[in-house]
Amino acid sequence: DVKVTQSSRYLVKRTGEKVFLECVQDMDHENMFWYRQDPGLGLRLIYFSYDVKMKEKGDIPEGYSVSREKKERFSLILESASTNQTSMYLCASSPLAGGVYEQYFGPGTRLTVT
Amino acid sequence: AQSVTQLDSHVSVSEGTPVLLRCNYSSSYSPSLFWYVQHPNKGLQLLLKYTSAATLVKGINGFEAEFKKSETSFHLTKPSAHMSDAAEYFCVVSGPNTGFQKLVFGTGTRLLVSP
Numbered sequence: 017d018v019k020v021t022q023s024s025r026y027l028v029k030r031t032g033e034k035v036f037l038e039c040v041q042d043m044d045h046e047n048m049f050w051y052r053q054d055p056g057l058g059l060r061l062i063y064f065s066y067d068v069k070m071k072e073k074g075d076i077p078e079g080y081s082v083s084r085e086k087k088e089r090f091s092l093i094l095e096s097a098s099t100n101q102t103s104m105y106l107c108a109s110s111p112l113a114g115g116v117y118e119q120y121f122g123p124g125t126r127l128t129v130t
Numbered sequence: 131a132q133s134v135t136q137l138d139s140h141v142s143v144s145e146g147t148p149v150l151l152r153c154n155y156s157s158s159y160s161p162s163l164f165w166y167v168q169h170p171n172k173g174l175q176l177l178l179k180y181t182s183a184a185t186l187v188k189g190i191n192g193f194e195a196e197f198k199k200s201e202t203s204f205h206l207t208k209p210s211a212h213m214s215d216a217a218e219y220f221c222v223v224s225g226p227n228t229g230f231q232k233l234v235f236g237t238g239t240r241l242l243v244s245p
Contacts, residue, residue, distance in 0.1 A: 058235040061233075106174070108174075123171075123173045
């Protein structure tokens with residue numbers, strides 16, 4: 017079974033702090049993704065990566081950055097956390113496209129910024 | 131741009147009755163379509179996917195969906211609801227416009243199942 021793990025289930029941070037969310041997958045997938053999930057808005061793509069050190073902006077990248085130094089690990093960074101970044105963050109991975117592949121999701125990190 | 135619209139934010143059914151969760155899509159090309167389920171405090175799990183093969187797609191836990199190009203719909207159904215089906219369901223599209231790697235999610239439908 018594909019396993020995608022996220023470093024924390026719940027996180028509370030103060031405004032202005034630098035926040036790191038970590039995601040690890042164990043299936044040697046090329047693609048990794050970060051989403052945020054908000055009630056009534058579904059999931060929105062923040063960033064994705066199709067290879068080590070490669071990244072592309074998603075639909076809502078402002079206020080976020082990412083890092084992918086190893087194939088299995090994809091980090092989301094909030095450079096200076098703000099209250100409007102309080103949300104559920106979901107990481108996902110998928111094999112390289114060559115067909116249509118579903119994405120495999122981690123359990124999520126619920127981040128509260130106070 | 132490709133998009134999906136989930137027509138109901140909440141659906142309530144009684145245990146043992148049929149389930150219908152509605153989804154319409156918008157796409158210039160033949161899309162790939164998915165349904166995902168999210169149980170409380172859990173990650174998303176794939177229920178089923180359509181990739182231009184059979185138009186009636188069977189998924190896990192007795193769910194199925196039918197791709198109807200003429201109606202641009204991909205509704206999710208189940209003949210008999212179970213209490214464990216209570217969750218949030220997302221209709222998702224991908225395809226040439228989004229890049230196949232990228233998924234575009236609907237806003238979700240919360241399914242409530244009463245005894």
